[in-house]
Amino acid sequence: MISERNRPAPGPGRPTLSETRRAATRREVALVAAQLFAENGYTATTVDDIAAAAGMGLRTFYRYFPGKEDVVAPLLSTGTQAWAAELANCPPDLPLREALSRSYRTATAAALAREGIAETLLRPLLRAATELPALRATWLRVQQDCETRLIPIIAARSGRPTDDLDVALTAAMANTAVRLATERWAAGEGPDSAADAVDTCLTRLVTHNLL
Template sequence: MTSERNRATPTPGRPALSETRRAATRREVAMVAAHLFAENGYTATTVDDIAAAAGMGLRTFYRYFPGKEDVVAPLLAIGAQAWADELAACPPAIPLREAIGRSYRTATATALAEEGIAESLLRPLLRAATELPALRATWLRVQQDCEAQLIPIIAARTGRSPDDLDVAIAAAMANTAVRLAVELWAEGAVPGSAADAVDSCLTRLAGQTLL
């Protein structure tokens, strides 16, 4: 009895198999939706279209997502999580600003390759996420979550407490610089890749004299 109970208990710190499967399904449906949004536009794409393309019924769809505006959140969150992971793994000797830019570039390239997301799909998806009111709320929620992830990482790199106000400000400034860079890139307002735009904004942030 004890061995059976132990096998049924998830390992501490590791998501249960059902949670892993749920997250994988959410990413798969999000990818389907992203392609439909890119091809037909967000407004013209219905929940029925997404569910049908994903091979699931409407009731199943709503078990995974509250609504259409939430379906892209898993894709938007992938980049944020990958960035946080890369920044945490960046050697401590690298200055914070450089570490932020380097980790973002590595995380973006890795996440896009692993998820099979082409730039031709990423740009319109991000543009829709930043311009459409329904998706904008999801985009900003993901950004808020990302900022919260950065705080303990920056605290560890700088030897400060996560409750330190300077740490919170640094996380907010870094995340905002990256968000603005990505939004400008999605609009086509800056040349190069999204990572190039991030490097440019971080360089401007380092030399900011208005405050």
């Protein structure tokens, strides 16, 4: 057994054990909160309700989240982070539009399965995130983070520098297409599947020569 004193230090960019545990706890609490929001509504659900359902005290809750509006961020970012990671692993010769669509579909399905989230829970969560002012800011922060993650990936695929304007525009358009698709899907518009809704939006970008 390796003692704590002799345990190797995490490599560059790798999270420490405490960071990993903290992230896992945040996801667990976020999932509990999402379930409560789906059952009782965002407004009717209090921080006390979330903390009690998660089996923690209020002081502990606030060590993980600044407020109730921030509690869904881990769930919202799970899919976007998985999408970026999956896109980075797509074959470089795959057309970008196809790579974006395929990576989103694969990553979303894997992330939902890994976190134990059903689309029946995801839909009301996204609807609340996009419609309620208190959650809208969190949703947009997650989207901005996703766009930032896409830039170096698209730059690598296109052989351009990360500060290239076309790379930034492509990342912004792709991310906006996915955001609008999921927002409309959450509102009950378009296909039954979020991945199909995303595919439709990305196709429209190609059809109009925007991607």
